[in-house]
Amino acid sequence: MCLTCARHLAGVLILALAGCATAPPPPELTSENTSAALPRKVELDAVPYFPQEDFQCGPSALAMVLNHAGVSTDPEALKPEVYLPEREGSLQVEMAATVRRHGRVAYLLEPALGDILEEVARGTPVVVLQNLVLDWYPVWHYAVVIGYDLERKEIILRSGREQRQTLSFITFQNTWARSEHWAMVAVPPERVPATAQEARYVAAVNALGKTGKLQEARAAYQAAAVRWPQSLGVQIGLGNVAYLLKRLDEAEQVFRRAVDGHPDSVAALNNLAQTLSDLGRDEEALGYVQKAVALGGPLQDIARATQADIERKLKR
Amino acid sequence: MISFNSGFMRWTSRVMMVLMASMAMPMTASAQMVGTEAVIDHAAAEQSRAKILSLVNRDEVRAQLEARGVSMEQAKARVDALTDEEALQVAAQIDQLPAGGDILGTAVFVFIILLVTDILGYTKVFPFTRSIR
Numbered sequence: 001m002c003l004t005c006a007r008h009l010a011g012v013l014i015l016a017l018a019g020c021a022t023a024p025p026p027p028e029l030t031s032e033n034t035s036a037a038l039p040r041k042v043e044l045d046a047v048p049y050f051p052q053e054d055f056q057c058g059p060s061a062l063a064m065v066l067n068h069a070g071v072s073t074d075p076e077a078l079k080p081e082v083y084l085p086e087r088e089g090s091l092q093v094e095m096a097a098t099v100r101r102h103g104r105v106a107y108l109l110e111p112a113l114g115d116i117l118e119e120v121a122r123g124t125p126v127v128v129l130q131n132l133v134l135d136w137y138p139v140w141h142y143a144v145v146i147g148y149d150l151e152r153k154e155i156i157l158r159s160g161r162e163q164r165q166t167l168s169f170i171t172f173q174n175t176w177a178r179s180e181h182w183a184m185v186a187v188p189p190e191r192v193p194a195t196a197q198e199a200r201y202v203a204a205v206n207a208l209g210k211t212g213k214l215q216e217a218r219a220a221y222q223a224a225a226v227r228w229p230q231s232l233g234v235q236i237g238l239g240n241v242a243y244l245l246k247r248l249d250e251a252e253q254v255f256r257r258a259v260d261g262h263p264d265s266v267a268a269l270n271n272l273a274q275t276l277s278d279l280g281r282d283e284e285a286l287g288y289v290q291k292a293v294a295l296g297g298p299l300q301d302i303a304r305a306t307q308a309d310i311e312r313k314l315k316r
Numbered sequence: 317m318i319s320f321n322s323g324f325m326r327w328t329s330r331v332m333m334v335l336m337a338s339m340a341m342p343m344t345a346s347a348q349m350v351g352t353e354a355v356i357d358h359a360a361a362e363q364s365r366a367k368i369l370s371l372v373n374r375d376e377v378r379a380q381l382e383a384r385g386v387s388m389e390q391a392k393a394r395v396d397a398l399t400d401e402e403a404l405q406v407a408a409q410i411d412q413l414p415a416g417g418d419i420l421g422t423a424v425f426v427f428i429i430l431l432v433t434d435i436l437g438y439t440k441v442f443p444f445t446r447s448i449r
Contacts, residue, residue: 199359206352233359237352267350267358274347298358298400299350306348 038121043147043156044068047125049163050075057160058082058090061127061142062098064158065186068125071102089140092129092182099186100211105220107193107204111181113173115195116155117148122194124185128157131178140179189220192227202233209241217241232262239271243278251275259288266292266299274306282313361400364407368395371410371428380429394435406431 048067052060052075059075059082066073082090082098099106109115109126116126126145133139143165147156155172159165167175176183185193189208192201201224209217221238228234235258242251255272262268269292276285289310292303371377372391381391398406410424433439 199356199363202352203356206356209352233352233355236350236355240349240352243347243349265355267355270348270350274349278347299354302348302350309348 038117038150040151041147041149042117042121044120044123044125045146047144047146047158049158051163052160055088056083057142058095060160061144061158062095062186064144065125065127066099066102066104069104069186069188071104073102090142092184095127095142096184096207097211099184100208100213103189103208103213103216104186105189105193105201105204105208105216107185107187107196107201109183109185109193109195110197111183113169113176116145116183118194119185120145120147124187124191124193125158127184127186128176129179129182130172130175132175135178138178141175145183189216189218190223192220192223196227198224198228198231199233202231202237206237209237209244214241214245218245230261232258232265232268235261236265236267236271239275243271243275248275248279252279264295266295266297266303269295270299270303270306273310277306277310277313282310285310286314357404358400361403364403365395365398367407367410368398368403368428368431371424372432377425377428380425381432384433386432391432391435394432 046068047064050060050063056075056079059078062078062082063073063075066078078098081101082094084090084094096106096108109119116128119126128143128145130141130143131138132141141160143157143159145155145157148154149156149166152166153169154166155169157165157167187193189205202221205217205220205224208220218238218241221234221241224231224234225238235254239251239254239258242248242254252272252275255268255275258265258268259272269288273285273289273292276282276288286307289303289307293300293307295303369392372381372388372395378388381388395403410427430439
């Protein structure tokens, strides 16, 4: 086991965790209170194993989940992206950012062991951050959950120099709780994680788009639109990405659907109007933007600016 | 008959220059799109507002507020008027309080009462409330 991995991140993390020590522990997970639909035993043998070099649990954990998600890479290649030599470790935000740089969605799970098990049961390995020692002497460590056994109450990990480590649920809960239950999946865009929640998932895909991975973000929103057909966030996200990709006809279609389903959404009305204006249909755009301005609210300034633009174009 | 004198030609070329310049401008320079984050944040804030309202609506809270002369209409109107940011902040605070199943935890109960009285200007407990008075 790698006892010194990321030890020097301690100072940073302790600051972030200060004041949270009194949070009540999550209820203990037993075979009774997990979803009845979960298989009793799962192990994802196909997740590749990259043994960790000194302190580099971050790159090696990432390499395992990224390869599983179809990205050919190894810890050595990931090291410059995620590893901070002076801290001998990797920060969580960098872990997520690296997943996005490789065109995959980085989704942080809810702090529930049941969610980790469900992801694994659906075939997705989960990166977790553990504190292997104690709060006052933290030893941070990234590992990958690849399986579990409900009868034996064990979780199965690829961890450090161990290709297959088993930990009791209780030990795992204790070490994982000290990282505030940090758990992340890296999934291909067309695959929405089993436990994903709408708003959090849209935020994760939005972050992928901001990284410049617009095609991947588009695919991820399309998958999300199947899971949550009514979601305004998904529709606005998909429309915005289509717009940035200069697929204006597609953006128009998506924003129209958003306006139909959410007639009081200033965002949907405004963005439809702007798209129509870019398509040279300012007369049509004006009606939508007027509705948007009339609705008021915090986005009214943007709608007013859109309206002014459209009116200027119409006067020419 | 229009005579193509030099003044007219100069005028035309100036108009053309302006037109061409505006055509050459990148599409996004003038675009006023609402970003996806604004929609996500707003959706989260709506959820928070609903959560706060559901707490304010509980019988024990209502009774306490009415005993202090605060009408439910006033209380609800003020929760609705919280900005997205404030609603998120309040809901996050509530989440951090110990709660106990069906029975409203004492901490949450006191928090909600003080939140509403803060907003109405009777108290000033929280840094993030703006009184309506």
